[in-house]
Amino acid sequence: MARSLATRRSSHRLAADAGLLVVAAAFVLPLVWVVLSSLDTGADLRVKVPDGITLDNFDAVLTPEITFTPLLNSLLLCGGGTALTVVCAALAAYPLSRFRSRFNRPFLLTILFATSLPITAIMVPVYALFVRVNLIDTMQGTIFFFAASQLPFAIWLMKNFMDGVPKELEEAAWTDGASSLQSLVRIVLPLMGPGVAVVTVFSFVMMWGNFFVPFMLLLTPDQMPASVSINDFFGNRGMVAYGQLAAFSIVYSTPVILLYVLISRRLGSGFALGGAVKG
């Protein structure tokens, strides 16, 4: 019995491996294409071995106008938005996690409700509102909106991570006369370092890849982040230089992939889902 179970298990493993590899092959094709094309002088739209491996495409796109300015804009927008999100979320999560209050539950339910609203739907009224209050085409306006749209999920995650820090450690600090803010900054946040890192990276990655928000709220070309400027490759230039577009895509995607790898190594691959999707 035991032996037959064991052989059955190993044949199951082979079947599972084979099934997964087939799916992975389908998933990997577009990724292979972008890597090969970026190294290919004569890149076109299909996966093929490059005519000759070259870094010319990267050379061509690594200019201030094409790459550095949009990436710097992305960094400003997403860095600013993330900083605002993380600070506000940490402050908000603290009383929600530490003190009992009859407002906690309604507040958390509202937050959870807001995490799943389709933000895309409100971009038209946000545009109209921003025109009215003169925030349209400003970096700060876009940063504020980015932060607000990411806040519900950030507060929710932050609160769940904070719940995991035992209260006893703070009580000692309180008796020594530390204020709430001091104990939050000196004790709670350092103890939930990985949690703060998750919220930070997650917010940053979400903003870095977001296209619709800056597409709607920013108008001046030299303020555009990479998510919008990549569209220029398709614009009215006639022939699209696919090799350069591929090279730009790689340069633009690398930071978020690295951040993701960095954080998922530490926390297991399901990190981003935290408390929000616990079934």
Next chain:
Amino acid sequence: MTAEAPHAATGPTTGKSPSGPPASRPPGPPPALLHRSLARALPVSPAVVLLLLFLAGPIAYCAFIAFTDLQLTGQAEESFVGFDNFRTAFGDEAFLNAVWMTLVFTVISALIGQNTLGLALAALMQRASKPVRTLVGGIVVTAWVLPEVVAGFLLYAFFRREGTLNAILEWLRLPTQNWLFTLPILAVSFANVWRGTAFSMLVYSAALNEIPKEITEAAQVDGAGGWRRMWHITLPMIRRSIGTNLMLITLQTLSVFGLIWVMTRGGPGGKSQTLPLFMYEEAFQKSMIGYGTAVALLLLVVGSLFSVVYLRLLRTEV
């Protein structure tokens, strides 16, 4: 922050601390208590202000301009038009087409594609060898982490007439076609499966890992085959994860814009125009902000309904 907060926070010990409230206090809410709740509410305020100004504000404004004829140009003041925008919408073939496209897109790409494929991948991963599991997980998650526009561009290249899909079909001696022109909604749906499946896969992997091994092993010893174990044991045990996952991927799919925009711009002739793209076109290309917002409001209402169901599924968690 005030000096009171830390003492107040320790709860029962408050009275004993030197700066606590005096032993005899006037009737009504003691000032220290009021002070305490203020001190506790203070840290929440930056978040609340941001959320009110930049999220609740636009939503309220959305609910207002959806009932006006606000336009981008050639109009000094908007006026209140009641339900006209909604009446127009339901008589507008382009709108009804967008509703239909949204439905097709959501059902094919999220409910069927991402959900089933995500579950299948998670289930296979339970049995696969570790290197394969790591490799496949890495590839699928990379597709998920890529920025929306990059994903759209990669799949645009894949489905173009000169693209990889047709190259493979040629090699297999199967008929090729211009996918983005003949079946645009299928192409963008597949793109959404490519991009979004990792989410379902992660949710289901986590859920499957929580099922105690003894249960499935006992069933196996009793002679239940793989499909029967899946159907009678595994699926019922993870049904809450299935519910929340379906809810979340539906909501994510309802708000997809960049992916479709890059691949097809909603075309040709509206054949891949979902509600967000329709909303954008009416509001900006045709300058009918009021009408576009009415569409947005409908999308928001549908999203809220899903969101409420999601909350009910999670109701024991908060």
